[in-house]
Amino acid sequence: MPDTTIKIEILIHDLKVPLSVIDAGAKSLLNRQDSYGPLTEKQEKVIKRIIRNTLTTQRLVNDVMELGRSREGVVTLSRFSISSLVTTVLVEIFDLSNPRMADIIRKTDAYDSLVKTLDPCGFRVDFDTKTWKTEVCLDKAKVRQILRNLVSNAFKHRADLVEVSGRIQGKELVLKVRDDGRGIPPSAHKKIFDTYFTTGGSIENAINSHGLGLAGVMILLRDMGGSLTLDSDDGKGAEFTVVIPLTQ
Ligand SMILES: Nc1ncnc2c1ncn2[C@@H]1O[C@H](COP(=O)(O)OP(=O)(O)OP(=O)(O)O)[C@@H](O)[C@H]1O
Ligand SMILES: [Mg+2]
Numbered sequence: 001m002p003d004t005t006i007k008i009e010i011l012i013h014d015l016k017v018p019l020s021v022i023d024a025g026a027k028s029l030l031n032r033q034d035s036y037g038p039l040t041e042k043q044e045k046v047i048k049r050i051i052r053n054t055l056t057t058q059r060l061v062n063d064v065m066e067l068g069r070s071r072e073g074v075v076t077l078s079r080f081s082i083s084s085l086v087t088t089v090l091v092e093i094f095d096l097s098n099p100r101m102a103d104i105i106r107k108t109d110a111y112d113s114l115v116k117t118l119d120p121c122g123f124r125v126d127f128d129t130k131t132w133k134t135e136v137c138l139d140k141a142k143v144r145q146i147l148r149n150l151v152s153n154a155f156k157h158r159a160d161l162v163e164v165s166g167r168i169q170g171k172e173l174v175l176k177v178r179d180d181g182r183g184i185p186p187s188a189h190k191k192i193f194d195t196y197f198t199t200g201g202s203i204e205n206a207i208n209s210h211g212l213g214l215a216g217v218m219i220l221l222r223d224m225g226g227s228l229t230l231d232s233d234d235g236k237g238a239e240f241t242v243v244i245p246l247t248q
Helices: 003-014 016-031 041-071 082-097 099-107 111-121 129-133 140-157 203-208 213-223
Strands: 078-081 123-127 135-138 162-169 172-179 227-232 238-245
Touching: 003 016, 003 041, 016 041, 041 082, 041 140, 041 213, 078 082, 082 099, 082 111, 082 123, 082 129, 082 140, 082 162, 099 111, 111 123, 123 129, 129 162, 135 140, 140 162, 140 172, 140 213, 140 238, 213 227, 213 238
Parallel strands: 123 162
Antiparallel strands: 078 135, 162 172, 172 238, 227 238
């Protein structure tokens, strides 16, 4: 591995400690008002925003670490259910935009209740009972990162709808993420997987879009022997299909 790469990774790794100090401090101010003093409603709002953004940064740090592990061929297999995978990803996505919804999803066990909870947010899940309950043996951190990147893209670009569906087909896990947004013209179908490729150039775009998500997805998928296909056109929304071979 080149020296500069490991230096950057160690630097990112070292962000973990100050981040957890920021997180713990902000949570103390919020949750221990008896000893730290009462907060006004506006102060609470600001502190909650700090906590949410610290969480986002912690996830980004973990994602970079996961990519490094992937590049070095480190795989950590564990058994987990498809339902826990999907629920965790939904909680992570909603944590940032709608923390109250994230809490509701966290507490929703049954599939039918989850479908009903998500419906008013323009969010659809579509899994057959068998797949939903199946336990697979894969590297959960990697699968979660793949799904989270695809769902957060769909969420960012949707008009009214995001749909996440999945099937176990033979010895493969097939996950689909679809949205009804502006879509991706065929001329950009290859480029969107390049690092730092994004469409648009506003400041808002520069903050929210780094053009790294899909490049990371491809690294993780390659590592697991998986594949990704894209079905999309200008104005027609986008559908990403991921196929991951299941180990025993
Ligand atoms: N569902 C989608 N609909 C329309 N365009 C998309 C969709 N998903 C990805 N794209 C396009 O592909 C580009 C690259 O996506 P990618 O996830 O790699 O980066 P990003 O979302 O811009 O930033 P980040 O690094 O935060 O993920 C996006 O900037 C966008 O132009
Ligand atoms: Mg992205």
